[in-house]
Amino acid sequence: MLDSADQIGQERTTNDGPIIPRATDFAQWYQDIIAAAELVDQAPVRGCYILRPNGYFIWESIQRDLDARFKQHGVQNAYFPLLIPMSFIMKEAEHVEGFAPELAVVTHGGGEALEEPLVVRPTSETVIWSTFRKWIRSHRDLPLLLNQWCNVMRWEKRPRAFLRTAEFLWQEGHTAHATAEEARQYALENHVIYYDFLEECLGIGPIAGEKPPHERFPGAVATFTLEPMMQDGRALQTGTSHDLGDTFGRAFDVTYQGEDGQSHPVFATSWGMSTRTIGGVLMVHGDDRGAVFPPTVAPVQVAIVPVPGRDDASTRAVETAATDLKQTLTKAGLRVTVDSRPGMRPGAKFFHWERRGTPLRLEIGPRDIEAGQVMAARRDTGEKMAVPLSGIATAVQSTLDAIQMNLRMQAHARREARTYTVDTRAGIAETVLKGYAFTRWCESRECAADMQAQSRGTIRCFPFEKHGNEFRPIPNDPGPCGWCGNHATRRVLVGRSY
RNA sequence: CGGGGAGUAGCUCAGCCCGGUAGAGCGCCACGUUUGGGACGUGGAAGUCGGAGGUUCAAGUCCUCUCUCCCCGACCA
Incomplete structure (x- = not known):
């Protein structure tokens, strides 16, 4: 019986078409590795993409890691509605100007024209601050630190998988503070959370900094950005934190009563990181053989490829050893799959797992069983080495750690050099x-x-x-x-x- | 939104100029032989040619409209 880990990445039909080298056509290469790793599929609506299980797993990994970081800072998750009254968006002048061109608007419901059109949220500042007005009364209600994981829609003119999609998944954090200084400080604090996440979890080595005024989020007084460099030398803005000043507090008439008994304006931050980040991982770590995922987010961290023997008995022995190996590694907390697909030669399986970015491949055949070892092949360096079966879990874990670190160092070095x-x-x-x-x-x-x-x-x-x-x-x-x-x-x- | 390219089998594409029985390779299914870097043989299934309209005895092919994808730019984050 197959468990879910066995099914990950072993779809019955696969894309094994050619991958154009990065140097030949970087844009084509990007699309090729997305196809090779089976991350997305086309949707019937322009600019929308279907996230396939492999692609969604990466997002789940990002969510898991990032969510824990937010919570360590006292942020709570909540959920606000998808539809926002048009009038809310109109309340803040810069905000309207910034988002109006890319709004999707719902005009009908239940078979009738709506009295007021509803916009599909492009971001949720307006609905959240209209709610904060009810929630914030006293200085004791502050700071208020909320986050939501959701989808948003921006009608993009020129979509690209992950990088710019009409609908995308993200988290958007929204905080309310008693003073301008506190809001600024929180925006910067979150900027550090994003930076550490991109470094430690994804290893994509961003430059951190502040946007010039003309590049700020509509309505912000400061926007802090992270700018990792892709392998073609271009920047991908990933994870922005905004100091919104009292823009939204004023627009939605939110005030609190201070210790002094007086009414005071409320200051805000907002910050978001989206599925675009997955595009960053691909363009920073991928190579001409396919996707390369850091072990932290890889759907499968270790792919075990059994090499059949010359007779049934030795082939069965290999199968048993592969299953045992998987069990040992799974118990150690790793995401492991045994590629036991019949009628497929080992070489084809090597190729398969390489294309989809699996960090480590373990080959086990009759010769290995005899020697009490497995052959390990690193996706990042291509290096192949024998690893003794005794203490295998520790060895595999430290190899994965080494891969994680190496990818991070490579990205860093490439950025510095360029x-x-x-x-x-x-x-x-x-x-x-x-x-x-x-x-x-x-x-x-x-x-x-x-x-x-x-x-x-x-x-x-x-x-x-x-x-x-x-x-x-x-x-x-x-x-x-x-x-x-x-x-x-x-x-x-x-x-x-x- | 401006400019360019493209939609035919799951994938990559030929066929269109010059209208006349829907094609190839890979993949897929079955059986057998294989198996340490993309296996081979034999047999088989598979496409309302992106969609709508038009011209014609006849449209994948010609005409009009439309949708989608890709590239370059504008816009945006």
């Missing part, structure tokens, strides 16, 4: 094609627009550096703007983005 300090127009234009440009910027919006028009590079952020458990802006470095030559006080990160 970040260039430049001080000229030509330097920016040139480096932005292969990675990040670290350059001075005058902080004029017109200059940024010109830079984008001429070089396709955008201001990703004012970078931070980490001191212990908090971020601080990097030191100022006054000089001429790398693009227009006007005075600049500090350096920014410039890159092409997804």
Whole structure:
């Protein structure tokens, strides 16, 4: 009898088409590895994607890890409705302007035209703050720290699997605070949570920083962003934390009574991380053989491939050994599957598990049983080595740890190697094609627009550096703007983005 | 939303210019031989040609509209 772990990734029909190398066509490669790993399928509606079991598992892994981190900071989960009255969205001017073009609107229900159209939430600040108005009375009600795991919809003009989809899954955190300072501090605190998560769980090595004003979330007074570098040198904004000031508190007339007996405005943060992050994992870790998943999120961490013997007896012995091995590793808390599909040669199975990014493959055949070992093949390095069966669980666990660490280090090294300090127009234009440009910027919006028009590079952020458990802006470095030559006080990160 | 490319079997595609019986490879199913890096033989199943309308004795092929996917850009996070 098969248990669920045995069925993961062993669909009866598979995609084993070719994978275009990254260097040949990065966009095509991205689609190829998504197909190879069977992460999504096409949906009948434009821009919407079906998350297949493998793709959804990655998301569940992300949820599990991230949710625990939020809860350690005292955040509680809640759930607000999918549909929001149109008038709510209209209450905050910048917010409307930012989201109006990408709203999906429900105009009919129960066979009749609705009196007021409902929007499918693009984000939930408005409905949440309309509710906070009822929940917040006293300074004793603050801070209020909520999060919800849900779907949102933004009518995207140019969809791409995971990176930009009309409907996507995410978490959105919403907090309310008594002072502007507290709200700012919480936004930064969450920025650190995201950063640590991307490093420790996904190993995708982001640059942390603050967005320039023209790149802020509609309605925010500050937006903090994480910008990991993909293997083609482009940036993927992943996980933003917003200091919303009292924008939404004012728009929804939320106040609290302080210890002084007076009425005070309420300050807000919001922060979100979405299924887009999965696209980041793929584009940071994948290689020309297929997807490569860090052990933390891989649907299957260890794939055991039995190699049949020359006769029935030895083949049965191999099967038994494979099952025992699986049991040992499962007991140690690992996600393990035995690929016992009949009529398929071992080589085809190796190929299969490689394409879908399984971190470690264990081969066990008659020769191994005789030697009391298995052959282990690492997905990240391709390295193949014999591992004794005694103490196998410990050895496998430490190999998985090594893979996790290696992926993280590789991503880090790649980003460092492709970040260039430049001080000229030509330097920016040139480096932005292969990675990040670290350059001075005058902080004029017109200059940024010109830079984008001429070089396709955008201001990703004012970078931070980490001191212990908090971020601080990097030191100022006054000089001429790398693009227009006007005075600049500090350096920014410039890159092409997804 | 502007520009370009494409939708034919599960996948990759040929057939369209020049209308006349729906094709190939891989995959899938059955049986057998195989099995340490994508196995082979024999037999078999499988497509209202993205959808709607039109022209025609006859449309995968010609015309019109439409939907979807991919790429480059604009917008956005």
